[in-house]
Amino acid sequence: MSMYDVVPVSTNDYKKLAQKRLPNFLFDYIEGGANAEQTLRSNVADFDKYTLKQRVMRDVSEIDTSTTLFGESLSMPLALAPVGMAGLFARRGEVMAAKAAENNAIPFTLSTVAICSAEEIHAATKQPFWFQLYMLRDRGLVLDILNRAALSGCNTLVFTVDLALPGMRLRDYRNGMLGNTVKGKISYLTQLLTRPGWLFDIGVMGKPHSLGNLTHQVKSANDLNRYKAFVESQFDPSATWKDIAWLRQNWHGNIIIKGIMDVNDAKAAIDSGADGIVISNHGGRQLDGVSSTINKLPSIANAVAGQTSILLDGGIRNGVDVIKAIALGANSVLIGRPWVYAMAAQGEAGINSLLSLFQQEITSTMGLMGVNNIKDINIDLIEQFNSHSDSVVSTVGHSAIHCGEN
DSSP, X not given: OOTTOOSOOSHHXXXXXXXXXXXXXXXXXXXXXXXXXXXXHHHHHGGGGOEEOOOOSOOOSSOBOOEEETTEEESSSEEXXXXXXXXXXXXXXXXXXXXXXXXXXXXXXXXXXXXXXXXXXXXXXXXXXXXXXXXXXXXXXXXXXXXXXXXXTOOEEEEEOSOSSOOOOHHHHHTTSSSOOHHHHHHHHHHHHTOHHHIIIIIITTOOOSOGGGTTTOSOTTOHHHHHHHHHHHBOTXXXXXXXXXXXXXXXSEEEEEEEOSHHHHHHHHHTTOSEEEEOOGGGTSSTTXXXXXXXXXXXXXXXXXXXXXEEOSXXXXXXXXXXXXHTTOSEEEESHHHHHHHHHHHHHHHHHHHHHHHHHHHHHHHHTTOOBGGGOOGGGEEEOOTTSSOOEEXXXXXXXXXXXX
């Protein structure tokens, strides 16, 4: 944004404002991906491979962006994705996000490794929230977390399955966020001192900085090496689909499996009792070199549509992206980085403004495509696609999605 641009009107605008406010290591934490960040870039860029069909002279005086997901009425097909340690980006950040989601009638997902606890979110909101969970080695701890989430009004569990091992997020070592080198510690402290506003507002006034759902396991989220050590000691690389069956026995609400990038895994998730899946590569933060999520959506939707609810995250930066995902077979999407950028820039008001922008973009896009209702968005409204992605075939008289591995 230039000195004359005073109103943020896009995810990228909020990102620029967030970068000015956050210490560099925190901006890198939310902005960065794994290894060379190929998948991170592809998640965003590959949306451009799909173009929409413009249709005119249709009555679009009444456009309805609402939808229903897991029995909940949503104002638009969008939810706030779980983001670890979001409370370091704004004071009690997860509470801000939950309140903004409630205000906009969409779901908020609380991360296992959030700064704010499930109880704190419950006290601040009336709307049931979603809770994201990892399979930890300590099954007793998992049961305790599930019980706390249920008592806090959570009715939907988002179970992340793509973190058997932590991804190689090189930025976090390069900037001193992780590691115990002298140079790294000096860099870390210098970055804090260059952001006095953040240091006072969040660093001093935003306490406690413990991971609210894991206060007995990780005493301080400021000690990021302690956090990393806990992650590496508790994430269970031996977990299989049998553990989902165990989870199903111990959780009586909805279960969404997050981290699906393969047709066979999507089918296995359904067989294990999942109520929904999220096509996700962890925002490009785990396996670098894997496909973008939007390119995997058509083949997975073709295989399991009608059998489960299909959600997608990764690379969604505006309402046009949302419409493309819905047309390619998703029932809804999740956004992570965009709401964190907006919150870091302008707090709860920033998230509300961002969600209003998404709503306006979804409405405008639908109208210019000649569509009045979300349920009427389908593959016929995708005009072009890249032949090297999981391909989409539109046939005369009806639409079909064709899976083609390349």
